[in-house]
Structure formats: structure tokens, C-alpha cells
Amino acid sequence: MFSDKTDFKEAFLKRLEMSYGKPFPHTTKRDQFHTLGNMIREYISMNWIHTNEHYRLQNQKQMYYLSIEFLLGRLLGQNLINLGIYEIVKDGLQDLGITLDDLEEIESDAGLGNGGLGRLAACFLDSLASLDLPGHGSGIRYKHGLFEQKIVEGYQVELPEQWLRHGHVWEVRKPDLTVNVPFWGRVESFVDDQGNLRFEHRDAEYVSAVPYDNPVVGYKNSTVNTLRLWSAEPARYQPHKDMMKYKRDTEAITEFLYPDDTHDEGKILRLKQQYFLVCASIRTIVDSYLTKNDDLLKLPEYVVIHINDTHPVLAIPELMRLLLDEYKMNWDDAWYIVTKTFCYTNHTTLSEALETWPVRIFQPLLPRIYSIVNEINERYCHQLWQSYPNEWDRIEKMAIIAHGEVKMAHLAIAGSFSVNGVAKIHSEILKKREMNLFYQFSPEKFNSKTNGITHRRWLLKANPELAQLITETIGSEWIRSPDHLTKLHAFSSDSSFQQELAKVRRVKKEKLAHRIYQQNGIVVDINSIFDVQVKRLHAYKRQLLNVLHIMYLYNRLKEDPTYNMLPRTFIFGAKASPGYYYAKKIIKLIHSVSKKVNADPMVKEKIKIIFLENYRVSVAEEIFPAADVSEQISTASKEASGTGNMKFMMNGALTVGTLDGANIEILERAGKENIFIFGLSAEEVLRYYSQGGYSSMEYYHLDERIHTVVNQLVNGFFSEDESEFEPIFDSLLVENDYYFVLRDFASYIDIHQEVDATFQKPEKWWKMSIENIANSGYFSSDRTIEEYSNHIWKINQYSFHK
Ligand code: 26Q
Numbered sequence: 001m002f003s004d005k006t007d008f009k010e011a012f013l014k015r016l017e018m019s020y021g022k023p024f025p026h027t028t029k030r031d032q033f034h035t036l037g038n039m040i041r042e043y044i045s046m047n048w049i050h051t052n053e054h055y056r057l058q059n060q061k062q063m064y065y066l067s068i069e070f071l072l073g074r075l076l077g078q079n080l081i082n083l084g085i086y087e088i089v090k091d092g093l094q095d096l097g098i099t100l101d102d103l104e105e106i107e108s109d110a111g112l113g114n115g116g117l118g119r120l121a122a123c124f125l126d127s128l129a130s131l132d133l134p135g136h137g138s139g140i141r142y143k144h145g146l147f148e149q150k151i152v153e154g155y156q157v158e159l160p161e162q163w164l165r166h167g168h169v170w171e172v173r174k175p176d177l178t179v180n181v182p183f184w185g186r187v188e189s190f191v192d193d194q195g196n197l198r199f200e201h202r203d204a205e206y207v208s209a210v211p212y213d214n215p216v217v218g219y220k221n222s223t224v225n226t227l228r229l230w231s232a233e234p235a236r237y238q239p240h241k242d243m244m245k246y247k248r249d250t251e252a253i254t255e256f257l258y259p260d261d262t263h264d265e266g267k268i269l270r271l272k273q274q275y276f277l278v279c280a281s282i283r284t285i286v287d288s289y290l291t292k293n294d295d296l297l298k299l300p301e302y303v304v305i306h307i308n309d310t311h312p313v314l315a316i317p318e319l320m321r322l323l324l325d326e327y328k329m330n331w332d333d334a335w336y337i338v339t340k341t342f343c344y345t346n347h348t349t350l351s352e353a354l355e356t357w358p359v360r361i362f363q364p365l366l367p368r369i370y371s372i373v374n375e376i377n378e379r380y381c382h383q384l385w386q387s388y389p390n391e392w393d394r395i396e397k398m399a400i401i402a403h404g405e406v407k408m409a410h411l412a413i414a415g416s417f418s419v420n421g422v423a424k425i426h427s428e429i430l431k432k433r434e435m436n437l438f439y440q441f442s443p444e445k446f447n448s449k450t451n452g453i454t455h456r457r458w459l460l461k462a463n464p465e466l467a468q469l470i471t472e473t474i475g476s477e478w479i480r481s482p483d484h485l486t487k488l489h490a491f492s493s494d495s496s497f498q499q500e501l502a503k504v505r506r507v508k509k510e511k512l513a514h515r516i517y518q519q520n521g522i523v524v525d526i527n528s529i530f531d532v533q534v535k536r537l538h539a540y541k542r543q544l545l546n547v548l549h550i551m552y553l554y555n556r557l558k559e560d561p562t563y564n565m566l567p568r569t570f571i572f573g574a575k576a577s578p579g580y581y582y583a584k585k586i587i588k589l590i591h592s593v594s595k596k597v598n599a600d601p602m603v604k605e606k607i608k609i610i611f612l613e614n615y616r617v618s619v620a621e622e623i624f625p626a627a628d629v630s631e632q633i634s635t636a637s638k639e640a641s642g643t644g645n646m647k648f649m650m651n652g653a654l655t656v657g658t659l660d661g662a663n664i665e666i667l668e669r670a671g672k673e674n675i676f677i678f679g680l681s682a683e684e685v686l687r688y689y690s691q692g693g694y695s696s697m698e699y700y701h702l703d704e705r706i707h708t709v710v711n712q713l714v715n716g717f718f719s720e721d722e723s724e725f726e727p728i729f730d731s732l733l734v735e736n737d738y739y740f741v742l743r744d745f746a747s748y749i750d751i752h753q754e755v756d757a758t759f760q761k762p763e764k765w766w767k768m769s770i771e772n773i774a775n776s777g778y779f780s781s782d783r784t785i786e787e788y789s790n791h792i793w794k795i796n797q798y799s800f801h802k
Pocket of ligand 1 (some may be wrong): 114117118120270311354355641642
């Protein structure tokens with residue numbers, strides 16, 4: 001479309017002026033961003049058509065990744081890099097006096113997710129396309145992504161996020177492919193001509209699902225896959241006694257992304273969202289298959305559907321419904337197809353986060369789906385009975401419907417041929433504990449796939465300075481094969497490489513410091529240790545442990561102003577689910593402590609505490625490259641994997657972490673001398689849970705340091721209102737500290753002293769940092785996706801169309 005800078009400039013200028021009907025000097029940055037975005041989308045379209053044509057003609061097996069979250073962030077920069085035209089565009093714009101960075105800033109983050117699970121889906125799409133694999137996403141086009149966070153007097157306030165306000169340049173609306181999704185109504189049975197019992201869903205209220213296709217551009221390989229996002233609209237011929245209400249209820253389905261977890265509102269709407277997504281997805285997947293094939297029994301040879309956590313699990317009964325009711329198949333054939341088509345990933349062991357739906361909500365909303373789930377349950381329990389006669393207790397625990405609840409994880413396991421955890425320890429915990437009965441019954445389904453992150457966004461794009469240094473040192477193969485990063489081992493003690501790395505870090509710290517100054521009005525010391533914890537706010541992630549440690553350091557400095565510690569800047573970024581009261585208290589605590597500490601002239605050379613408002617993907621891209629220390633301090637056994645830990649590692653930050661999730665594999669890869677491990681092991685934690693023996697009160701009484709900081713939560717030291725942090729105090733002492741914050745406190749202080757001592761020896765520090773980068777290639781999502789493709793999906797790369 002344009003082969004060089006001159007071509008590009010000419011095309012861009014012409015298009016800009018024609019689109020906005022004004023001369024170039026009068027156009028705004030937004031005009032320029034939209035013009036560029038539209039040009040690039042069209043540029044992408046040629047390969048998009050090509051890729052789709054290829055998939056159609058080759059009739060190649062396709063993978064569909066169903067997910068309630070896709071946390072994409074911004075796309076302009078990444079698309080330009082993957083297309084291989086970043087430099088042309090950057091230089092061309094520069095000639096016109098436009099800075100590409102400024103245009104990138106105009107783009108809103110597509111924040112269609114809460115955290116790790118949604119970002120993982122986005123990283124997977126990037127790897128699939130970059131590896132030439134036929135894998136696509138299917139999700140929801142929420143009008144408002146995860147809320148925008150404002151901090152007002154230390155409290156989190158949520159505003160509706162508005163990513164679509166100026167339109168989304170990358171998407172293509174496809175109204176011709178609308179699918180109608182039925183809700184409510186009733187099920188009627190009848191006997192057909194052949195004497196078979198059949199079912200029909202009558203009096204349903206239909207909602208239209210309209211697809212918006214988004215291109216997913218592979219890295220310099222001309223592959224463009226598709227992320228299809230569905231939006232709810234009133235159906236065209238749907239009669240209704242109250243049209244206004246019908247319209248409102250319909251549009252509400254894709255209005256908001258509901259924040260994570262047990263502490264939330266909007267449960268019923270969420271079930272609507274889930275069925276809406278899977279009904280639309282399954283319909284198009286099957287239709288697309290039938291344009292190329294006629295035998296549905298062969299579907300599993302050509303299609304594999306991945307269920308990202310339990311949220312899209314209704315895809316299993318939905319495919320059954322289609323096969324039984326619309327294609328008139330018998331149950332056994334339909335079940336054969338289904339159980340060879342679906343695979344499922346679990347992302348949590350927190351039992352309170354395992355999804356269940358009350359039958360009283362489920363059945364009226366989705367009557368036909370409910371009757372199918374019921375039948376699946378009966379047959380499954382019957383099968384269990386064959387294997388475990390008279391073991392009522394076991395069968396009750398494994399049932400899909402029990403005690404008036406539908407258990408989504410059980411349905412997922414029963415209907416899938418593969419069940420995986422997201423890190424080694426997590427998969428082991430699933431097999432040994434949470435899903436042990438299912439593992440005993442069908443061990444062949446269980447496997448482990450350690451998460452990964454796309455190094456193209458989290459290193460190449462987020463940290464071009466480091467990427468360039470690496471390329472100058474070991475060549476550029478690492479971009480295609482991140483394993484090549486191991487070549488950096490040879491340079492871990494090389495002083496000139498160490499110094500160059502230190503320079504890069506400095507540049508990134510300066511940039512972050514600049515943002516901090518703009519946003520928080522606080523000047524931070526570039527020479528201080530940037531100690532960072534950015535992730536969803538959750539009790540198990542223990543932001544509290546971090547804060548209590550800062551309080552301890554503050555007390556220590558107040559007692560002894562000569563206390564020898566290196567200056568530190570503690571940086572937090574976190575959103576709390578709006579209904580999660582306790583998490584919000586922690587945010588307030590961070591602010592109360594920072595207010596006091598940052599204002600105290602006695603410690604101002606030593607400690608600064610920064611809370612970065614509205615943490616999201618684009619902010620994350622600035623944070624990871626600027627971090628010296630990565631806080632991965634969850635209660636062991638609770639963090640399924642973590643992926644932020646990998647982003648820090650790849651950028652050379654050193655991990656302070658528990659032996660939890662993927663930290664364990666980071667330790668294995670980086671070597672135990674290159675990571676700071678502290679705290680209880682998962683086994684110890686689980687033993688305490690099962691056998692008791694922990695008393696937080698003892699630690700409170702026996703350790704003066706703990707005593708002081710815990711008292712400071714309620715004695716007005718950090719807050720005028722003494723009751724403000726009572727819930728935190730109570731969680732620690734009255735509720736016996738479920739997450740072992742006080743138990744791990746001493747060990748956490750010690751490890752941070754080691755961090756301090758190590759930072760005082762730059763040669764050692766930078767060597768450790770380089771060893772981390774050198775070993776981070778394993779955590780590229782390319783490796784993860786290769787494992788999924790080879791062992792679960794059985795999909796193949798293609799190279800035909802290039
Ligand atoms: C709960 C109930 C009903 C509906 C939805 C939910 C819900 C929604 C989102 C529950 C959990 C989530 C998000 C979970 C998540 O982000 N998990 C993280 O997944 C990462 C990728 O595998 C892991 O690295 C993290 O360890 C895990 O916490």
C-alpha cells in the first residue's frame with residue numbers, strides 16, 4: 001500500500017484532509033490518529049482477506065478461544081510493529097511535525113477485562129497470529145470496559161469507562177452475521193415422524209447478537225486472525241408489550257464488564273452475558289464449519305473450542321442443543337461430538353471464586369439449556385455410579401447439579417476432553433485437592449500449561465530501548481525465537497553490558513517519574529529503588545503485607561534517623577472490585593500511609609509511596625520497564641500463576657516472591673541466586689488450613705514490630721478516624737489472619753534487607769537482572785501457545801499464502 005516514507009506521507013496527508021475537510025495545519029491529533037488508524041486497518045484488510053480465504057480453501061482445523069474478557073489495551077503501536085512499518089510511519093509523521101507517540105496516546109485502551117485472565121487471552125491472540133496458527137477469539141463488545149478509577153481523598157471512586165466514545169477504528173461491524181439469542185419462554189416436547197422425542201423452545205424473547213470483527217495481526221508474517229466481539233441489540237421482529245423496557249434490558253446485556261469475583265453486583269445479568277456470548281459464538285462456529293463440510297460427526301477434526309475459565313461453559317450445552325434440536329441428532333452422537341470438541345482452562349483454586357448458579361435463576365432464563373444440563377448431569381451421575389457403586393457421597397460431590405445449584409466447573413470437566421491449570425503448582429493443586437475426585441475418575445483429561453506473555457508487547461513494544469540493546473548484543477533472533485535470549489548469559493558479568501542496561505533502566509525510570517510527577521505531583525528520586533506492586537486488589541495478593549512493611553520501615557527510620565537503608569520508591573497500581581469492601585479499605589490504607597510518610601521531612605530522602613490511579617494495560621507498559629523490584633507476594637497456594645511476574649522478569653526487575661504460582665518456575669529458570677524468596681510454602685499453608693495450629697495473636701504479641709504496625713491501624717496514627725481500618729485490624733487478629741500476613745511478616749522484612757544489601761552491590765544486582773532477562777524466553781506466550789497447539793488443540797501452522 002505504501003512502500004516508503006514518501007508514499008506514506010502523501011497518502012496520509014491526502015486522506016487526512018479529505019476525511020476532515022480542513023487543511024492539514026487545522027487538523028487535531030485525534031483527526032490524525034483516526035486517519036492513521038483507518039489507513040492501517042485498510043492496509044491490514046488485504047492480509048485479513050487472504051488469511052480467511054486460505055483457511056476456507058484449505059479447510060484447516062480452527063481453534064476458537066471463548067472468553068468473557070479480552071484485555072487488549074491499545075493497538076496502534078503493536079499493529080505497526082507487527083506489520084513491520086513502525087519506522088516508516090514514525091519517520092513520515094515526524095517529517096510532518098507529528099510525534100507517533102502522541103498519536104498513540106490518543107487511543108483509548110480496550111479494557112475489556114479485569115486482570116490476568118483477560119490479558120492472557122490478549123497475549124494468546126498475539127502469539128497465535130504470530131505463529132501462523134488458525135486461532136480466533138470470541139468475546140463481548142462491552143460498551144463500558146472495566147471502570148475508570150479515580151482516587152478522591154484516598155478513596156476509590158468508579159466512573160463508567162468510555163472507550164467507544166470516539167469510535168474504535170479497528171473494528172468492522174458485520175450486521176449480516178447477526179445471531180438471535182433466545183431467553184425465557186418454555187420448553188415443549190413432542191414426538192417426531194420417526195418416533196423420537198424432540199424439544200422446542202417456545203415463547204422465547206430474542207436478543208440480536210451483532211458481531212464486530214477485530215483484526216489480530218501476526219508479527220511480520222502477513223497472518224491476520226479475527227477477534228469477534230458481540231454486541232446486543234433489540235431483535236428486529238421481536239414483539240413486546242413494553243418496547244422501551246425490552247430495548248433497555250437488551251442493551252444492558254453488553255453495557256458493562258462486571259468486575260471480578262465473589263464481591264459483586266449484577267449476578268443475573270452476568271448469566272445473560274454468558275449465554276449471549278456462547279449462543280452467538282457456537283452458531284457462527286458451526287455455520288462456518290458447515291459452509292465447508294457436511295458431516296457434523298467430523299466437527300472435532302476441524303474445530304476445537306477453548307473455554308477460558310468457566311464463564312463460557314454454557315457453550316457445552318449450547319452445542320448439544322444445536323445438534324439435538326436443530327440437526328436432529330441423537331444424544332450419544334451429539335455428546336460424542338461435544339466431548340471431543342471442548343477444552344477448558346481453570347484459573348483459580350479459590351473455592352469462593354468457583355462459579356455456581358442457583359437453579360431458580362438458571363432454569364427460567366434458559367429453560368432448554370437447563371433441561372440439557374439436567375440430562376448431562378443424570379447421565380454423568382449414572383456413569384459415576386457404574387464406577388463407584390453405592391458411593392453416594394462421592395457422586396453428590398461430583399454432580400453437576402446439586403443442592404439447587406449448577407456447578408459450572410463440573411460441567412466444564414464433564415464436557416471437555418482436556419482440563420488444564422496455568423502453572424505447575426496450580427495444576428498439581430487441582431489434581432490433588434480441588435478437583436481430586438474428577439482427576440481420579442478421568443486422569444487422562446488433566447494437564448498443565450504454564451502461562452506466558454507476549455514478548456512482542458511486553459519487551460519489544462513496551463521497552464524498545466532494552467530491545468535494541470539486546471539486539472545489538474546478541475542479534476535479533478530473539479524476536480522470533482525468545483529462547484535466544486539465553487545468549488545474554490554470556491554477558492551477565494560484562495561490565496559494559498551491565499552499564500548499558502543500567503542506562504536503559506534509568507531512562508525508563510525517568511519516564512515513569514515524569515508521569516508520576518504529572519499525575520501525583522510528587523517528585524521521586526531516580527536513584528531510589530523502584531519497588532512495584534501492580535495487580536488487581538485482592539486480599540490473597542497481600543498488598544497489605546507490602547503496606548505493613550512500609551509502615552515498619554517508617555517506624556524504624558523515625559526511631560533511628562541514621563538507620564541505613566537505600567532510598568525506596570514504593571509504587572502501587574490496583575483496582576478494587578466496586579463491591580469488595582475490604583479491598584477498598586486497603587486502597588485507603590495505602591493512601592493514608594503515603595500521605596503521612598510522603599509529607600514527613602525526616603524520611604523524605606528515604607521513602608516515597610506512590611499510588612498510580614487507574615492502572616491499566618497502557619500504564620503497565622510504562623511501569624514494568626521502570627521497575628527494579630517486582631512484588632509477587634501472594635499467600636502460597638493462592639495465585640494460580642500470575643503473569644505480571646513474567647513481565648517484570650523479562651524487563652530485568654528482580655522478584656520478591658513467595659513460592660506460589662509461576663514464581664516457582666521463575667525460580668527454577670532464573671536460579672535461586674537470582675530471586676528473593678520468602679514466606680510459607682504452599683504445603684505449609686495448606687497444612688495450616690487442614691490441621692490448624694496458626695494463631696496470628698501469638699505473632700502479634702511476640703514480635704514487637706508487628707505489634708506496633710498492627711496497633712497503628714487503629715490508634716489514629718495514620719488516620720484521624722480510628723475506626724477506618726478496624727476491618728483490616730479485625731481480619732488480622734479477630735479472624736486469625738486467613739492469608740498469613742503476620743506469619744510471613746518477619747521473613748518479608750528479612751528478604752527486603754537482602755534486597756537493599758544487594759542493590760548496594762551494583763555488579764551483583766545487574767548480573768542478577770541480566771540472568772532474569774536471559775531466562776525469561778520460556779515465559780513467552782509463544783511457548784505456551786505451542787504447547788496448547790501441539791498437545792491440546794492439534795492445530796497446525798501454515799505458510800501457504802506468503
Ligand atoms: C466470578 C464469578 C462469576 C463470574 C465471573 C467471575 C470471575 C471473573 C473474572 C472470576 C475471576 C475472574 C478473573 C480471574 C483472573 O484474572 N485470574 C487470574 O488468571 C491469570 C491467568 O491465568 C492467572 O495468572 C492469575 O493467577 C489468576 O488470578
